[in-house]
Amino acid sequence: DGGITQSPKYLFRKEGQNVTLSCEQNLNHDAMYWYRQDPGQGLRLIYYSQIVNDFQKGDIAEGYSVSREKKESFPLTVTSAQKNPTAFYLCASSAWNTEAFFGQGTRLTVV
Amino acid sequence: AQSVTQPDIHITVSEGASLELRCNYSYGATPYLFWYVQSPGQGLQLLLKYFSGDTLVQGIKGFEAEFKRSQSSFNLRKPSVHWSDAAEYFCAVGALRGSQGNLIFGKGTKLSVKP
Numbered sequence: 001d002g003g004i005t006q007s008p009k010y011l012f013r014k015e016g017q018n019v020t021l022s023c024e025q026n027l028n029h030d031a032m033y034w035y036r037q038d039p040g041q042g043l044r045l046i047y048y049s050q051i052v053n054d055f056q057k058g059d060i061a062e063g064y065s066v067s068r069e070k071k072e073s074f075p076l077t078v079t080s081a082q083k084n085p086t087a088f089y090l091c092a093s094s095a096w097n098t099e100a101f102f103g104q105g106t107r108l109t110v111v
Numbered sequence: 112a113q114s115v116t117q118p119d120i121h122i123t124v125s126e127g128a129s130l131e132l133r134c135n136y137s138y139g140a141t142p143y144l145f146w147y148v149q150s151p152g153q154g155l156q157l158l159l160k161y162f163s164g165d166t167l168v169q170g171i172k173g174f175e176a177e178f179k180r181s182q183s184s185f186n187l188r189k190p191s192v193h194w195s196d197a198a199e200y201f202c203a204v205g206a207l208r209g210s211q212g213n214l215i216f217g218k219g220t221k222l223s224v225k226p
Contacts, residue, residue, distance in 0.1 A: 043203075100214070107152070
C-alpha cells in the first residue's frame with residue numbers, strides 16, 4: 001500500500017535534548033512538508049522540500065532542522081533551541097500540482 | 112498577507128440536519144482552496160478542492176463547497192449530517208503555485224453531532 005509513514009506515534013523528550021521525527025513516503029512524490037499543530041491553532045508550516053537535497057523554511061522554522069537526502073525520506077529534528085516543542089507534528093507529501101497526502105502524525109511531549 | 116479565517120470554533124448539529132461550515136480567505140490572486148477533515152489523533156484527509164471553473168465543488172462523503180469570489184468565501188456544506196462526520200474541519204489556501212502541500216490553514220472548526 002502506498003502512503004506516508006510517520007514514526008514514532010508518541011515521543012517524549014527531556015528538556016535540552018534533540019529528537020528526530022521520521023517521515024517516509026512510497027508515493028514517489030517529489031515534495032514533502034512538515035507541519036506543527038497546536039490545539040486551536042490549526043496547522044503551521046515548518047519546512048518543505050520540493051526536490052532532493054533542497055528545502056525551504058516555512059513560517060515557524062526556528063528551532064527545527066531537516067534533511068532531504070533521499071526522495072522517500074524527510075526527517076525533522078526538533079532541537080533544544082525550540083522552546084515549546086510539545087505539539088502534534090504532521091508530515092505530508094505531494095506530486096507536482098496535485099493534492100497533498102498526510103501521515104498519521106507524531107505527538108511530541110516534553111517531560 | 113495570505114490568511115484563512117474559520118469564524119466558528121465549535122459547532123453542534125443534530126444527526127440528519129444540514130451543515131454549513133464557514134471559511135473566509137485573504138489572497139491576492141485566484142486562490143487554490145481546500146477543505147480537510149481530521150479525526151482525533153489522526154492525519155488529515157482531503158474532502159475537496161477548488162482551483163478554477165465551476166464554483167460549486169463536490170467532494171467525498173457527500174460534502175460540497177461553493178467558492179464566492181465577491182465574498183472571499185469557500186463554505187463547506189452537507190445536506191444531512193451523519194454521526195461519523197464528527198471531527199475537526201480545516202479550510203486552507205494554497206500558498207505556492209504548483210505545490211499543493213504548501214498551505215495556509217484556518218484554525219479549524221470542531222463538529223459535534225447529537226443523536
